[in-house]
Amino acid sequence: MKSASQHWWLQRVSAVVLIPLVGWIAIFVLGRMSADYEGARVWLGQPLNGGLMIVSLFVLYWHARLGLQVIAEDYVANSVRRRRLLLGVNGIVLFWIAAAVVAVCAIMRF
């Protein structure tokens, strides 16, 4: 598959997968972000919650990366600057996804 049509499909697939995941985050996660350190750790340490969080993080960052790529391709005409920008986006996304997934694993382990 050509990379543009692959991008299109990955964008749609990640969008459809995110509909239930964002619902889960809105109902079960956002309310837990206020206070109660121990309670939040215990909750996120449950296999189902931690597992869904890791899946959500992967799909959310993947969807965000695809969207930022489109913005760069549409609005940055200079190809060198565009490539540097996309490298930066990839680096930032990789950093945050790695840190967050390692953190979930650490909470589930202990």
Add this chain to the structure above:
Amino acid sequence: MLGVVCLSGWIISLALGEIWFGWFDAIRSSLLGQVCSVAWVFALFYHLLNGVRHLFWDIGWGFDLPQVYGSGYAAVMVAGVLTGILFFFA
């Protein structure tokens, strides 16, 4: 995108320990943190609803101009209502 980074920040602070979580909670519960929380939740719901609109357009539904306008205004209003509901229960 920034909201997801904040979600990650919450998870990372949970893993690092109670002192870091205290810092996260101090920022989140500050006035600026609360305003940003509401704005991000609204943006998340608005993005979700608009994404669903685009998915329907992709399969050829609701692409007449009156329907496009109608669903556009509905997305803004439903996102506002969902944001209100979320912060009412949070």
